[in-house]
Each structure stands twice: as structure tokens, then as C-alpha cells.
Amino acid sequence: MPSTYTLISSNVLSSSAASVTFSSIPATFTDLVLRISSRSDNTIAASTIRLRFNGSSSASYSETLLSGSGSAAVSARSSSATYMFNAGYFVDDANGATANTFGTTEIYIPSYTVAQNKPLSGITAQEDNATAARITAEAGLWSNTAAITSIEIFSNYNFLSTSSFYLYGIKNS
């Protein structure tokens, strides 16, 4: 029986880092799942998580999102961005949030080796352990037909120590 959900690689930060990159991702799976628990050193309560595939900074990333804070909801769209999640609501916790709280993120990338543009879905929760919090769901597209071989995760701030990053592969057969 095939293993359908396999940990490819992971990293738990022992000190803060501006970015985490999974490189040389094997092409032996059907889909990828990225799971993150993170907190950044931005001084406000939240900080945007961003992605780049294969180191590409071309204007090839687009997204549509729904986001709610408990008191307000918003829909937003971004296109021709140089990284994924440019619209600004895809956030984890930051230093303005309750101490020791971390945001949680899951990103699903189907058919990451197929020679077609790469769609993805993402959901993130900024968990403040207080009245303020935010949840955001995204549909994204990287307009590039190359197989995904690396994923860079960054925020323009620093992910703090004990933030964790897990990359899983899923096989259909």
C-alpha cells in the first residue's frame, strides 16, 4: 500500500531567520503540503507570510482571498505580483500579539510537477489568544509551467525561534 502523506523535510528554528527555503524537492510525489507554525518580529500583532517558487521573482503570482477578523470581513485580489500572498491578509502572529502565540498556516499545492500553471490553496489563522484574531483563505496561482523544485517562505521580517516549517508529499498511487 502506498504511503500517501510523507514528511519530505522540516525545520524548527533555533534562532530567528528572515526566510526558510526547501530546495531540491523530489519530483516523486503528486502534491505538496506545507504546514507552518510561526511568529515574526514585526512590532504589530500580525505579519504577512509570503512564498516564492524556484527562486522566481517574475510578476507571475496572483491570488484571491477572503479574510475575517471577527468584526470585519474583506475580499481582496492581487495579480502580477513578484511573490505569492501579496494582498496582505495572509498573516501569522507577530510581536504585537499575545506572548508565545503562533499563527498556523497550511498550503496545498496539487500537481506540482505537471507542466502547467501551478494553482494552490492556503489557509492561515493568526491566533492571538485574545479578542483580536484573523483567519484567511486563499486561492493562488503561479503562472509558470516548470515543476516546483524549491519553495522560499519569507515575511520581510524575521521568523522567531521555535517557528516550525514542515513540507509533506502526497502520492496518488
Place this chain on the structure above:
Amino acid sequence: MATAIEINCETGEVIERPLTADEIAANEAAQAQAAADAIAAEEEATAKAAAKASAQAKLATLGLTADEVAALLG
């Protein structure tokens, strides 16, 4: 010092390196832009709230009740 971490999924090797000057500059520019965007959003929200309060006051002078004003403005 800000660092970047790369994990090679084939070998398991973890490489940690300092950010380049270009990467640091890009981060600083993005942070400045985010701060400017936040200020602009705050100013827009403040202006919108002030306009709403002004509209409510003017409607009240026309004899509308608070409930009627709320029904109009949502």
C-alpha cells in the same frame, strides 16, 4: 544579523547564511511600505468615521431619530 535558511530536501543539509545587502534593502523597503500603507489605512478610516459622524449630525438636525439614521447609514 538576519539570516536565510535553506534545507536541501535530498541531502538533508541545512545551510544558514547572512542576508545579502540587496535582500536587507528589499526587506527594509517592504517594511517601510507596510508602515506607510498602515498609516494611509488609518487616515482613511478616520476620515470615513468623521464623514459618517458629520452625516449623522446633519440628518439629526432634519428631525430623523437615531434609529432612522442608523437604518439609513447601516
